[in-house]
Amino acid sequence: MDKNILYTAIQAALTAGAEIMSVYTDPNADFEIERKADNSPLTIADRKSHAVIAKALASTPYPLLSEEGAKIAPEERQQWKELWIVDPLDGTKEFIKRNGEFTVNIAYVKDGRPEAGVIYIPVKQELYFADTTLGAYKIDHITETGEYTSLDALIAHAHRLPYANRINQSFIIVASRSHLTPETEAYIHEMQQKHAQVETISKGSSLKLCLIAEGNADVYPRFAPTMEWDTAAGHAIIRAAGKEVYQAGKTEPLQYNKTDLLNPWFIAE
Structure with a gap:
């Protein structure tokens, strides 16, 4: 722009x-x-x-x-x-x-x-x-x-x-401070089976998306409701940093200005 x-x-x-x-x-x-x-x-x-x-x-x-x-x-x-x-x-x-x-x-x-x-x-x-x-x-x-x-x-x-120069080799999952669901807990458990070290960080608001863009976290799974205005700015920053926010279980990114402004579940990585 x-x-x-x-x-x-x-x-x-x-x-x-x-x-x-x-x-x-x-x-x-x-x-x-x-x-x-x-x-x-x-x-x-x-x-x-x-x-x-x-x-x-x-x-x-x-x-x-x-x-x-x-x-x-x-x-x-x-x-x-x-x-x-x-x-x-x-x-x-x-x-x-x-x-x-x-x-x-x-x-x-x-x-x-x-x-x-x-x-x-x-x-x-x-x-x-x-x-x-x-x-x-x-x-x-x-x-x-x-x-x-x-x-x-x-x-x-x-x-x-992204500029993070991480020393530790943990796979870092960032999760919501206020909305940790059973589905998110199941996803974390699944990642623990795939990676030797898994660390979870809790953050509020769009800070979770910022951590992904920085490279200070590997994935942000969101299996709880969000609205388009919750994610649009962070999604733009993640895209510009060479990453993406996908609809959960799909290869399509989140879309905006939909008829229904509620986002589907998503994974940012």
């Missing part, structure tokens, strides 16, 4: 992260927890983040599909060949627990495939960004674009993914 547009998405993610942190660090904030239609929690931080991102991306040519946005009829969405898929605060449960494992997710999707993505971890001040033609990158200790006045400047100061 156009470098200036990806740069705009990065700026949006960083600004949204600042809005989230203003709530997260407020000792008087009760997070105004509500319940969404699927009974998952919604906080004031979700809404603040959404407002910032929606305003920033309104300057781009593409429509926005966001978890916190208006419910758009599938018939209308199906006309969109290019769009943004956004989760303003992925890992609301982790946010409420105050464990820091939540992210801002912004993905650019074309013809059902995630072509560019941005994931920002506000507490750690870590930024992942990717484009399938430019590659995948990570920058540490960033809260604003500041002296990075262009996408090229960001790339010049970033680590190219």
Whole structure:
């Protein structure tokens, strides 16, 4: 995609992260927890983040599909060949627990495939960004674009993914901190039969996909419900790092802007 547009998405993610942190660090904030239609929690931080991102991306040519946005009829969405898929605060449960494992997710999707993505971890001040033609990158200790006045400047100061230089020979499986299912446990057991050493890491939100993109984990099996906005940005980053997110038991990758926004079970590797 156009470098200036990806740069705009990065700026949006960083600004949204600042809005989230203003709530997260407020000792008087009760997070105004509500319940969404699927009974998952919604906080004031979700809404603040959404407002910032929606305003920033309104300057781009593409429509926005966001978890916190208006419910758009599938018939209308199906006309969109290019769009943004956004989760303003992925890992609301982790946010409420105050464990820091939540992210801002912004993905650019074309013809059902995630072509560019941005994931920002506000507490750690870590930024992942990717484009399938430019590659995948990570920058540490960033809260604003500041002296990075262009996408090229960001790339010049970033680590190219995957960059992990792992010493231990364990086969590393990354699993959800909040959604470990019997099917996932069975998959882990199956891998233990195939590999001499198997290690399991638990993480919240899209951090699991980031670990795969980095090369710090080998596989992320997800045998529990997720929505398109949970995975689109991480999927774009994984693709740009030379990896893939497959539908479980199939050779086809996850698809986006479907009639039903619920993802099938998947394996990222």
